Amino acid sequence: MDVARTEVGPGAEAEPGAEVKPGAEAKPRALTKVSRGSATRLGLMALPVAFFAVFFAYPVAAIVARGLHVDGVWRLGRVADVLAQSDIRHVLWFTTWQALASTALTLLVALPGAYVFARYDFPGKQVLRAVVTVPFVLPTVVVGTAFLALVGRGGLLDDLWGIRLDTTVWAILLAHVFFNYAVVVRTVGGLWAQLDPRQEEAARVLGASRFTAWRTVTLPALSPAVAAAALMVFLFTFTSFGVVQILGGPTFSTLEVEIYRQTSEIFDLSTAAVLTIVQFLAVGAILVVHAWTVRRRESALRLVDASLTARRPRGAGQWALLGSVLATVAALLVLPLAVLVQRSLDAPGFAYYKALTHDGGGIFLVPPIDAIGNSLRYAVAATLIAVLIGSLAAAALARRDAGRLVRGFDALLMLPLGVSAVTVGFGFLISLDKPPLDLRGSWFLVPLAQALVGAPFVVRTMLPVLRAVDERLREAAAVLGASPWRVWREVDLPIVRRALLIAAGFAFAVSLGEFGATVFIARPDNPTLPVAVARLLGRPGDLNYGQAMALSTILMVVCAVALLVLERLRTDRTGEF
């Protein structure tokens, strides 16, 4: 099916023997090459650096400074004060252990899924892989409500066994599994599918037991991907906000929730600033480790086309494994989503859907259905920005001459995923307030904020593909007189086109579901789908609740369709998403 893929596989160029040693024959041209290379690299980096500096680093620094720089004096003593408070330490402790527990549970539940999606062929596999990714891109405000129907009162567990988990830590942990299942399936499963099963078979022929063969051949190849997925899940659960707010009840608070509370409710900006710095450092550390494992993963592995490794399950054991994975997916992922659909249809004649076309009594100034158009428009703009910024950054990072400093930038690009939306939102307010950057009232702020979240996914998808492009092709083209632009167009673009489409699709889906930053800046005449859902849920009355469910269902379907298209485009590479 995927003809072009085998040519670009990292395996093709990562064989140690086949590698052309860079220094061996390039000595005479070394100087000019290096300076030209670094000039190109700087050129590629300029726009992403400027983008993240202006729309991320500067706003965040501004709000942190506002909290700690009072009346012209730096209040660094606040750091110790805040960290000495017992409730703050409790928050730090809870944040850490629930993230560890969530990560462990997610791996436990999702690794069998990763294996099944990687190695088994079964009808509906592509659709199912899109479906399990839907929660990841849906706003928590939507899913939290549905998830309660699973673990809350009258939910499935309650009906079957009288088990209710709402407002216990189990609800939080399960919801984290629900949201991050796809991260493991995609990151680990993506690689697993491409590991050549013949290597393990060879080990068995040489006398290794099934387990020994797996432990000595497959596990080492897989472990960097598992580590990368675990770190990603840890990052997302460490900074969990909506899930903890909706399911945790008031007794559980993560660092992110506490930053929100201190900024938004209590207006204690210095405490919020200290907590932001703590979270920043923690996330930075996670990302540095993550970047390191990712690089390790991109090291030489013999990879094959994924379509060759998957086959129909054979024997009772394999069918049972497939069955249990499908049952887990159905109970944990499909069911909460189905509850949304069911509740949206819980009125005769699609009444909730029909109501969406009316101007809802002034709540929005526009019919709620218009939110679909707004969301799509914003998402297209956000995708364009994210793809531009993300692929330039990926191109710069993929260069072989990229030094340590540039590689550090790799981790920095992921930081927006780990910094609270309320910090960024408040930062925007006080920093982007003067011409030429007075964007506070502009619609454009929404796609800019969404692109901050989308760009890291673009980088993560593009980077492994770009790194795998054989440098010799580029060099050959350059020697034959092609300009750098022509080299990119003739060599890189054909190879990365699919990755680019996938990255764009993922950025698009993430933008559609983005809530935290959007809710800060969306205007009432232009609500996005998640914002409209949140507003409808915030009002009493059957019709408002029903419309919220109907809009959620529409959002879910749009996301699912976008992801299904991605499945068709998938290159089955080691990219994470």
Place this chain on the structure above:
Amino acid sequence: MVTLSACGSSGSADGSGGDSKTVTLVSHNSWAASKSVISAFEKESGYTVKVLEDGDAGQAVNKAILTKDNPQGDVFFGVDNTLLSRALDNGLFQPYEAKGLDQVGAQYQLDKDKHRVTPIDYGDICVNYDKKYFADHKLTPPASFDDLVKPAYKNLLVTENASTSSPGLGFLLGTAAKYGDSGWPDYWKKLKANGVKVVDGWEQAYNQEFSGSAGGKKAKGERPLVVSYASSPPAEVIYADPKPKTAPTGVATGTCFRQIEFAGLLSNAHNTKGGKAFIDFLISKRFQEDMPLNMYVYPVVEGAKVPAEFTAYGPAAKDPETMAPAKVAANRDQWVKSWTSLVLK
């Protein structure tokens, strides 16, 4: 490059500039008004209205304070009596005595000497009850704060976290107003012993836990008492299809805390003239009568008609608790802190 420079130019052209033909309103995300009423104002005054919503009530006030040197708009609407002092102490507003203020009841004018803010609406935070539950159990619904701690109502009430939810805070302030600065912790100890459940936000309390709301019924909510608004019962009727003859929920009228919402001209507003005209408009009868069904609050202007649904399904609180903004400001953080360790831990 193209996109970024394009955004810069569109931003400054479209941003909250000093265009004297545009008046910009900054509000919280419960702001709502009929299009026709806004267009009528635009037509008569010659101004174009732009609305910026800035999160929930507390967030919007905090954001306005952060940006007061270079505000996002001209008028801020939506600071209530629980946050008023924070806004005034930070110099958020400049004085303006609105035209038509004499039609506004004196009890709503909490800054009547300086006129930095103009009262626009009020609403009561009250315990709502599920009529069906109490009929099925042949139990009289509670009517007062005192009732809520009686054994008959054990494990029936759900309320919101006072530190993260504005009705939750209102309910706490209501008990503090009723039982005094030193008496409220005792009341809450009794409430806790009587099985009060606390969730983080209004959405969860009302749509998940409360058995009387449309959402709560679907979610199989188990608590027949919830802290919500006096205007919630009418909303349950208006947003139902078919509309029931009576509201499925009622209000315990002796458990109410009054919230008054204000608007003010922002200190460094670019378009002060337009801002003043807009504040006048907010207390005009046309806007005041349009407001109830949009924001589910009551008008402050005398003689403004309240929709029939409000009087039919949402009886006004008899004698709501209130508290002076300065007193709220002086005690809020400490009370919320004590409340948290008393009730949540």
